[in-house]
Amino acid sequence: MIKITEIKAKSIIAKSGLPDSDFVINPYRGCQHGCLYCYAKFMARFSNHHGPWGRFLDVKINAADLIPQNTNKYKNKSIVMASVTDPYQPMERKYKLTREILTKLIPLKPKLCMLTKSDLIVRDIDLLKKFDQCSAGISLSLLDDQIRKEVESGASAVEQRINALKELKKAKIFTVLFMSPLLPELSPWPEIILKTKKFVDEFWFENLNVKADNWLELSIWLKKKYPRLLKKYREIYFTKNNYWPKLKQQIKQFCQNNRVRHQIYFH
Numbered sequence: 001m002i003k004i005t006e007i008k009a010k011s012i013i014a015k016s017g018l019p020d021s022d023f024v025i026n027p028y029r030g031c032q033h034g035c036l037y038c039y040a041k042f043m044a045r046f047s048n049h050h051g052p053w054g055r056f057l058d059v060k061i062n063a064a065d066l067i068p069q070n071t072n073k074y075k076n077k078s079i080v081m082a083s084v085t086d087p088y089q090p091m092e093r094k095y096k097l098t099r100e101i102l103t104k105l106i107p108l109k110p111k112l113c114m115l116t117k118s119d120l121i122v123r124d125i126d127l128l129k130k131f132d133q134c135s136a137g138i139s140l141s142l143l144d145d146q147i148r149k150e151v152e153s154g155a156s157a158v159e160q161r162i163n164a165l166k167e168l169k170k171a172k173i174f175t176v177l178f179m180s181p182l183l184p185e186l187s188p189w190p191e192i193i194l195k196t197k198k199f200v201d202e203f204w205f206e207n208l209n210v211k212a213d214n215w216l217e218l219s220i221w222l223k224k225k226y227p228r229l230l231k232k233y234r235e236i237y238f239t240k241n242n243y244w245p246k247l248k249q250q251i252k253q254f255c256q257n258n259r260v261r262h263q264i265y266f267h
């Protein structure tokens with residue numbers, strides 16, 4: 001049972017704290033996808049929701065009205081949608097906030113970057129094509145849909161996301177496969193690259209940011225399902241080691257060998 005609350009936001013375009021981006025837009029607060037490892041769980045503290053992450057969603061019903069018109073402020077500036085929620089919530093089918101926001105953004109000519117774990121993004125291909133600069137990023141770091149159901153229970157299935165990338169590419173939109181977060185031994189990154197490189201323009205890689213409120217839930221799940229991995233994750237995340245620099249090198253080499261464009265955003 002998901003608690004949906006309609007709220008009025010005071011502003012909708014915020015300065016970005018993310019690398020390579022100027023602004024962010026989050027049409028919702030909370031996220032129905034409810035990923036175990038979600039680094040945005042801290043957002044619950046900014047609302048009156050005390051239930052588990054994934055079980056509440058604040059809908060900023062006036063979001064599109066807050067997009068200014070007749071301004072050059074965002075021209076050629078990068079706008080990421082979204083950073084602490086997913087712009088394609090299941091509820092987006094009903095509310096269409098993301099669709100309305102996109103419509104209002106087109107004349108502002110920003111450099112748009114969409115990031116989602118939902119195949120609902122294909123609904124908006126007609127709008128995405130109207131941006132001069134647009135990248136459509138699908139986040140995918142698992143291939144086993146059984147694991148996906150446990151870890152990213154509300155997000156689209158693996159094959160649906162892969163099909164969304166194919167559709168976006170077919171529409172000549174710049175496609176990004178965002179492997180975030182790369183989960184040691186659970187994310188088969190070389191296989192994902194080989195399976196999708198024909199219709200992915202660029203691969204991005206990010207590891208899990210365990211500084212946020214997300215370790216507890218993930219560690220409980222690991223303990224139940226993969227006790228051996230829990231030990232390994234503790235070593236990787238909480239002891240001095242060179243796991244990530246080594247992996248970074250391996251990814252770089254693999255991408256070069258396979259001639260795929262890539263960016264690595266390891267914390």
Ligand code: SF4
Nearest residue numbers: 031033034035038085
């Ligand atoms: S889709 Fe993104 S914002 Fe939503 S729960 Fe998953 S990681 Fe968090």
